[in-house]
Amino acid sequence: MTYVVTENCIRCKYTGCVEVCPVPDTFREGPNFLVIDPKLCIDCGLCEPECPAEAIFAEDSLPEGQEEFLALNEELAKDWPPINQVKDPLPEADVWVEQEDKRQYLAR
Template sequence: MSYVVTEACIRCKFMECVEVCPVQAFRAGQNFVVIDPSVCVNCAICELVCPAGAIRAKETLAGKDRDYIDINIQFAKTWPVITQQGKVPDDAETWLTVTDKREFLLPTPDPEAQ
């Protein structure tokens, strides 16, 4: 079982998950993070600390959330590893309650990822 970052992270990108990951499985895009399933050790700590509730076990995903399995795999190949919590978007709290955010997902890597 691996973990997947889902739609709720888009434009929120709080990144508490990055700080607790013991294996540096997170990759950073401009307004979203993904988990590299080949690195994830299924510890589930990231799921517990995500304020957006965006991280879930792959096996629990249903419907459109299942699309994020492939999205995580795809972007994990090209986005940089992130090991430190970066700057949270100023409007992140506003986006917490927005649904259907897929159209706002930017496919570009985060140039400030550390």
């Protein structure tokens, strides 16, 4: 099993989750979204409570309508570079964190 970053991360990109992950290179960084490489995730769950956007879920607990993000994390993890250090969130993260239906804003 793996953990999955879902839609709530789009246009926010809080990175506290990266800091607590015990496996280097598990998190991958895109322009406005993070993903978890399912091949590296050890299912420890440490990242989930660190996400202020509440965007991380165990794959068997994905909210309804977020199931596509399991495959999306796997796909994007192949191309995006690892992130292993905390960075500032995106400039308007605090505004976007409350928004719904952000899938169309995912930048690859």
